[in-house]
Amino acid sequence: MNRRAQFLEVLGIATEWVPRERNDAPAEAVPATATAPVAQAPAAATAAPLAPVAAVIADVAEPVSARVKPLARAPAAPSLVPAVPEPGSAQADREAAIATMDWPALDAAVAGCTACGLCQTRTQTVFGVGDRQAEWMLVGEAPGENEDLQGEPFVGQAGKLLDNMLGALGLARGRNVFIANVLKCRPPGNRNPEPEEVAQCEPFLRRQIALVRPRVIVVLGRFAAQTLLRTTTPIGKLRGTVHAYEGIPVVVTYHPAYLLRTLTDKARAWEDLCLAREVHDRAGAGA
Ligand code: SF4
Numbered sequence: 361m362n363r364r365a366q367f368l369e370v371l372g373i374a375t376e377w378v379p380r381e382r383n384d385a386p387a388e389a390v391p392a393t394a395t396a397p398v399a400q401a402p403a404a405a406t407a408a409p410l411a412p413v414a415a416v417i418a419d420v421a422e423p424v425s426a427r428v429k430p431l432a433r434a435p436a437a438p439s440l441v442p443a444v445p446e447p448g449s450a451q452a453d454r455e456a457a458i459a460t461m462d463w464p465a466l467d468a469a470v471a472g473c474t475a476c477g478l479c480q481t482r483t484q485t486v487f488g489v490g491d492r493q494a495e496w497m498l499v500g501e502a503p504g505e506n507e508d509l510q511g512e513p514f515v516g517q518a519g520k521l522l523d524n525m526l527g528a529l530g531l532a533r534g535r536n537v538f539i540a541n542v543l544k545c546r547p548p549g550n551r552n553p554e555p556e557e558v559a560q561c562e563p564f565l566r567r568q569i570a571l572v573r574p575r576v577i578v579v580l581g582r583f584a585a586q587t588l589l590r591t592t593t594p595i596g597k598l599r600g601t602v603h604a605y606e607g608i609p610v611v612v613t614y615h616p617a618y619l620l621r622t623l624t625d626k627a628r629a630w631e632d633l634c635l636a637r638e639v640h641d642r643a644g645a646g647a
Contacts, residue, residue, distance in 0.1 A: 365506060404452070431561030443559065458563040463492060466567055470544050475560040478545035483508045484598055486598065488568060495536055495640060497574035498522070499565065501583040502543035504550050513539050518616040527618070529633055538572050540565060542587050558587055575609055575643035578636050581615030602639055609643060611636040
C-alpha cells in the first residue's frame with residue numbers, strides 16, 4: 361500500500377477522491393471543501409506517493425499566492441492574545457532575553473520556567489521534539505496527560521494519528537519536522553489555557569520558530585490557530601487559506617485528537633495537508 365493509500369486509510373476515508381475538472385461545473389455546485397468522494401484515482405496518480413498532492417489541490421480555485429494573508433501582526437483578539445508588554449517592563453526584558461537564546465539556553469529556560477501557575481501542577485515541561493533544522497513545524501495547543509508524563513508532545517492515540525499523517529507526507533517525527541505546543545506545561549484536567557499562561561509561554565514558541573525557520577507551519581487545532589494568528593475566527597474559517605506568522609506561511613488544520621472523534625472532518629484534514637505540502641514546495645522553489 362503506498363503512502364497516499366495509507367494516509368487515506370488512517371484518516372478513515374474509504375474512497376479516494378480525484379480533483380474535479382476546472383470549469384466542468386459551476387463553482388457553487390461543489391463546496392469549496394471538495395470533500396465529495398468520487399471514483400477511484402487513476403493508477404498513474406497512485407504510483408508516486410506525493411505527486412497527487414498537486415492534483416488534489418489543483419481543485420482549489422485560487423493559487424496559494426492569492427490566498428496568502430499577512431497576519432504576522434494582525435489586530436489583537438480579546439481572549440487569548442497576550443498584550444504587548446510595556447517597554448522597559450520586566451516582561452519586556454524577559455521576552456527580549458528569550459528572543460536571543462540559542463537552543464541550549466532555551467531548553468534550560470523552559471525546563472526551569474516558573475513564569476505561570478502551570479509550573480505547580482506539571483510533572484515536567486514539554487519542550488518540543490524533532491529536527492531543529494526542519495522545513496516543517498507543527499504547533500499544537502498544550503501537553504495533555506500522557507505528554508506531561510512522557511515529556512513529549514503528541515503521544516497516545518492522537519500522536520499515532522499525527523505520526524501516520526506525517527508518514528503520508530513523507531515526514532517522520534525527528535526527520536524534517538519539529539513539533540511543539542503553544543504551552544509547555546499541562547493545564548490541569550486539560551482545561552483551556554488562560555490568556556496569562558499564553559502570554560508567559562508564547563515567547564518560547566516564538567523563539568523556537570525563529571531558530572527552526574521552517575518553510576511552513578502547520579497549526580493543529582482551534583486554540584493554537586487562534587493564538588498564533590491573533591484572531592477569534594473559528595477554525596473552520598481559518599482553514600483553506602495560507603496565513604503567516606513572523607513571515608512564515610501558516611496552514612491551519614484540525615487537532616488529531618479532534619479528528620479521532622470526528623469522522624466528517626478527516627477528509628478536510630487531508631486537504632489541509634495537501635495545501636501545506638504545496639506551500640512547502642513553493643517556498644522551497646523560491647528559496
Ligand atoms: S506553561 Fe510556559 S510559562 Fe507557564 S510555567 Fe510552563 S513553561 Fe513557564
